[in-house]
Amino acid sequence: MGGVSIKEVARAARVSPGTVSNVLNRPERVAPATRDRVTRVIRELGFVRHGSASTLRAGHSRTIGLSLMDIGNPFFTDVAAGAEDVASELGYAVILGNSGGSRAKEEHNLRVFAEHRVRGVLITPSDGDPRRLDGLREHGISVVLVDHPAHRPDLCSVTVDDVAGGLLAAGHLLDRGARRICHVTGPLTIRQCRDRREGARRALAAAGLDPESALETVEAPAMTARAGQEAAERLVASGRLPEAIFCANDMLALGVLRGLHQAGVGVPGDVALIGYDDIDFAVASAVSLSSIRQPTYKLGRIATELLLDECGNPGEHAHRQIMFQPELVARESTGR
Amino acid sequence: MGGVSIKEVARAARVSPGTVSNVLNRPERVAPATRDRVTRVIRELGFVRHGSASTLRAGHSRTIGLSLMDIGNPFFTDVAAGAEDVASELGYAVILGNSGGSRAKEEHNLRVFAEHRVRGVLITPSDGDPRRLDGLREHGISVVLVDHPAHRPDLCSVTVDDVAGGLLAAGHLLDRGARRICHVTGPLTIRQCRDRREGARRALAAAGLDPESALETVEAPAMTARAGQEAAERLVASGRLPEAIFCANDMLALGVLRGLHQAGVGVPGDVALIGYDDIDFAVASAVSLSSIRQPTYKLGRIATELLLDECGNPGEHAHRQIMFQPELVARESTGR
DNA sequence: CGCATCGGATAACACGTTTTAATCTGTGCC
DNA sequence: GGCACAGATTAAAACGTGTTATCCGATGCG
Numbered sequence: 001m002g003g004v005s006i007k008e009v010a011r012a013a014r015v016s017p018g019t020v021s022n023v024l025n026r027p028e029r030v031a032p033a034t035r036d037r038v039t040r041v042i043r044e045l046g047f048v049r050h051g052s053a054s055t056l057r058a059g060h061s062r063t064i065g066l067s068l069m070d071i072g073n074p075f076f077t078d079v080a081a082g083a084e085d086v087a088s089e090l091g092y093a094v095i096l097g098n099s100g101g102s103r104a105k106e107e108h109n110l111r112v113f114a115e116h117r118v119r120g121v122l123i124t125p126s127d128g129d130p131r132r133l134d135g136l137r138e139h140g141i142s143v144v145l146v147d148h149p150a151h152r153p154d155l156c157s158v159t160v161d162d163v164a165g166g167l168l169a170a171g172h173l174l175d176r177g178a179r180r181i182c183h184v185t186g187p188l189t190i191r192q193c194r195d196r197r198e199g200a201r202r203a204l205a206a207a208g209l210d211p212e213s214a215l216e217t218v219e220a221p222a223m224t225a226r227a228g229q230e231a232a233e234r235l236v237a238s239g240r241l242p243e244a245i246f247c248a249n250d251m252l253a254l255g256v257l258r259g260l261h262q263a264g265v266g267v268p269g270d271v272a273l274i275g276y277d278d279i280d281f282a283v284a285s286a287v288s289l290s291s292i293r294q295p296t297y298k299l300g301r302i303a304t305e306l307l308l309d310e311c312g313n314p315g316e317h318a319h320r321q322i323m324f325q326p327e328l329v330a331r332e333s334t335g336r
Numbered sequence: 337m338g339g340v341s342i343k344e345v346a347r348a349a350r351v352s353p354g355t356v357s358n359v360l361n362r363p364e365r366v367a368p369a370t371r372d373r374v375t376r377v378i379r380e381l382g383f384v385r386h387g388s389a390s391t392l393r394a395g396h397s398r399t400i401g402l403s404l405m406d407i408g409n410p411f412f413t414d415v416a417a418g419a420e421d422v423a424s425e426l427g428y429a430v431i432l433g434n435s436g437g438s439r440a441k442e443e444h445n446l447r448v449f450a451e452h453r454v455r456g457v458l459i460t461p462s463d464g465d466p467r468r469l470d471g472l473r474e475h476g477i478s479v480v481l482v483d484h485p486a487h488r489p490d491l492c493s494v495t496v497d498d499v500a501g502g503l504l505a506a507g508h509l510l511d512r513g514a515r516r517i518c519h520v521t522g523p524l525t526i527r528q529c530r531d532r533r534e535g536a537r538r539a540l541a542a543a544g545l546d547p548e549s550a551l552e553t554v555e556a557p558a559m560t561a562r563a564g565q566e567a568a569e570r571l572v573a574s575g576r577l578p579e580a581i582f583c584a585n586d587m588l589a590l591g592v593l594r595g596l597h598q599a600g601v602g603v604p605g606d607v608a609l610i611g612y613d614d615i616d617f618a619v620a621s622a623v624s625l626s627s628i629r630q631p632t633y634k635l636g637r638i639a640t641e642l643l644l645d646e647c648g649n650p651g652e653h654a655h656r657q658i659m660f661q662p663e664l665v666a667r668e669s670t671g672r
Numbered sequence: 673c674g675c676a677t678c679g680g681a682t683a684a685c686a687c688g689t690t691t692t693a694a695t696c697t698g699t700g701c702c
Numbered sequence: 703g704g705c706a707c708a709g710a711t712t713a714a715a716a717c718g719t720g721t722t723a724t725c726c727g728a729t730g731c732g
Binding site for chain 4: 673674675676677678679680681682683684685686687688689690691692693694695696697698699700701702
């Protein structure tokens, strides 16, 4: 039931198993006549190569592991789409692991990847400690960090400049004339949040304002729409509305938008609003959302290309830490 | 570099390789003393089982394939989250394939799954022809259809009643007093779209209206926000606005909402609006969107449970075609 | 005509694990 | 003390492929 093996193909084609293997892996080494005969038999018998046997003997698989922080966030699914496309184009399969930000689940994912002897791993680590990854690398598994900078020269990473993004966002609000700006951020334990906030502070400083007093920071417990709405409700209840709000995330921003709307606060009339990530739903919102665009899909593509290059040319591969620049997308929520 | 093998563990623990294997797979068969000794050595040496070798010898892997139609659609990522959770809980790994609706890519995914000798496959087929799946099943690979009914008794499937959903949606609009209803659907080649439309027709018929004349149908070329916005613009331009709009999809509905808003048409004041899927962004919209909720995450969970049951008990497994009932979620877009 | 050469095919082993049948080691019983 | 018995362990044979060294036959050349 399991399927026809290379031996049966060999017998049917009056050839040795080794030759069939050569047809599959180094076609140039076998004479055209026999090559055609073998490929025809392969098709007729419906033979499909046993990947595990191949991996076992060859010592390496054609598989990569992808550990996502949150499969429900369009940012990460865009990254995944890019990664899957490249992997598929180059003949690799993707094993998916959804960590949900849990360190234990992340650990579990890495173990599963190791058991499957994946060729490499794409991961957005939930904490800043990349030492665990060394365990993988000792097993000969390459690692590329996604949306997290590698502070070491022997590791590839692909990121987007979050400080620059924060600067762009706050700068845009300042350009629009806002002076009292509120920053709704996610947990400051998350590096991305810290960096974006730092960027906003620099923008204010550059405009001659004091970041400490001019930038009121509200830290939401999660980067979800619900958390954003609650933050907006608290802001409204406090009675001291800012002129503009910068959210660390489009999910937060959509929640804030809804909270303001329900309280009768007009956007952008009463308050300007800008998010971050430029997810597809940002433009679909009733008041389209200004945001900071990141090359998300590309992030996944490049990361996978780096990973597979590292796997393919272990000797001459040069580790790179790539950082993209984000881009401002001004829409209705910050006024025409 | 590849890692330490079961033999080295055996040598270090003064035991035969077979015993190490038993410790891993049937711990009850080995004496507690040696069991402890072996597990300690395993930990000390950092041994991790070679999954491919295990698969090769055992004849079956601990892996399932997941072929998604659109990894960018929250509906499918919710399903994926449910599937990944169950698979992970039961010790299975998930190989991800994103078909994007392309039949060729879907074919490619299935081939990759077959090569990896996955235990089973979860798939939302892009067309109605499940014959290709028989190829997999001949290889001993189980298949469960997700969001697509199996019209055969020898195949499991997990779906949601789209006719009932369409009936709920249109019924709700009728309850709100609407009589002239417009249905913005996706391509009618998609089964889900046909069924939801059929449900809407039945609701109108039950209310004593003629479905042909009372239900104006606009077929959008894709189920995206952009397509929805364009549909709304055409509707506004035609000058004959309906009293209510039922969209086959929340993506379409968000686009329609935006198109109406930009044209100065109030929702729900001038036109009531309802979508389908109840994605998270439906509630985050500035005017929260009424929708039809499907147990999306559960869909993925149940499908995976069925699949792994079929793999685990090939003899006594009873194929089931499960159909869930959708649920109306009334929000602001259809008036309080 | 004999010999070296070379492309093309093969035989055989190895990869790391699982599993079956066989072996070993005490223990209880007559 | 011998025998049967159960439990614990082992030896060895697979699983399907990739690769290396080898072999074969034909061709070219002296």
